[in-house]
Amino acid sequence: MSEIITVGLDIAKHVFHAHGADERGRAVFSKRISRGKLLDFFAAQPSCTVALEACGGARHWARQLTQLGHEVRLIPPAYVKPFVKRQKNDAIDAEAICEAAQRPSMRFVAVKSEQQQAAGLIFRTRDLLVRQLLASATGEAAGFLRVLRTLRMLRTFRVLEHLRRDSALFRRHEEVLSALANLSVFIFVMTGVVYETQRHTNPHIANYADALYFTVTALTTTGFGDITLPGTMGRLITVAIMIFGVTLFLNLARVLFNPSKVRFKCPACGLQRHHPRRRCGVTREL
Structure with a gap:
């Protein structure tokens, strides 16, 4: 042989x-x-x-x-x-x-380690986010909705596993960064919705910055009144921004000001997260 x-x-x-x-x-x-x-x-x-x-x-x-x-x-x-x-x-x-x-002139690709693949995934995610931001800023129709894929990618188990292992900053502030990402994506998506639905009919929404300004003022319930969204659709969008935006903003404030919790499965009650230096409650049999 x-x-x-x-x-x-x-x-x-x-x-x-x-x-x-x-x-x-x-x-x-x-x-x-x-x-x-x-x-x-x-x-x-x-x-x-x-x-x-x-x-x-x-x-x-x-x-x-x-x-x-x-x-x-x-x-x-x-x-x-x-x-x-x-x-x-x-x-x-x-x-x-x-x-x-077997071809002597063939070109080959280098074999990457797990760390290199994980780093490449993060770079591609960042590049995807930048391209989606630019797509909305340049007026590409509904291009802003693709940012939701970035949020889904950031929540995958493999990405979270590598971030928890390689980044001490992410391990210390995982809840804060997650809440901040949720709020940022919501603001970005709703800004795109406002811009795409109002730019042809609302003279106050002339560019992406105007839509962002309205979204932030509605989310914070400031309501200066210089920019409004007329019609039933405009009112529904405003209500959605206020309800969901305030919820996400309060969630970010909660994780910022509440004491951090440690991730540990308690043998007494089975909870995954506890306040530091605080005993868990007494479990009851129903």
Whole structure:
């Protein structure tokens, strides 16, 4: 049997496909491997070059295979596509990856660590937020609503896990930062709603700054009266800003002035958060 030099691995959710080739590019094996048996399969193989299409999941497997002693190369999917010869399927994709990896002029992508991937996610989130802010400021219709995806991304478990682990500031002020993010997103979204619904009919809303000014004055119930939203729709928007905005503002004030709580599951009552240096209440059996 020829010595395996390069293995092209096409990853999936449950069943992967591996294509092995020798130094001349001749196929040695082509087989389907379940997700649970993948690492055992490569642990039994001699050290070789394993090529994958670059993606988020591929970086995880690249780190695992590197620990087994293999050299892992990630190839951009656009560079693999020209090597797909026939109708696309897992076996053909694995063969194309293997052939592309053997090209001497092929360009590869560096394998990132978990910390680098987490940092990249934060940078992409910030870039997404900036682009959404600019979309609303430049008048793109309903572009401001995409900021809600940023809020959802910030609340995902993986992002919170990395922030709690890597940022001491976030660990100390998690509730404050969360309340501030909720209030900021609400102000931003409602400013966009005011601007998009009033800019063509309300002479007082000439730009995004006017809409922001009205939103803040309505939220704080200041109500100078120099800018108003006429009509039923305008009144409903104003009421929504006052009700939900005041609620979020009071929540921010609560976490700012209340003593901080520690995150610890109490063995007596089972609560997750307690005031520091305060005993929990007595549990009662119902």
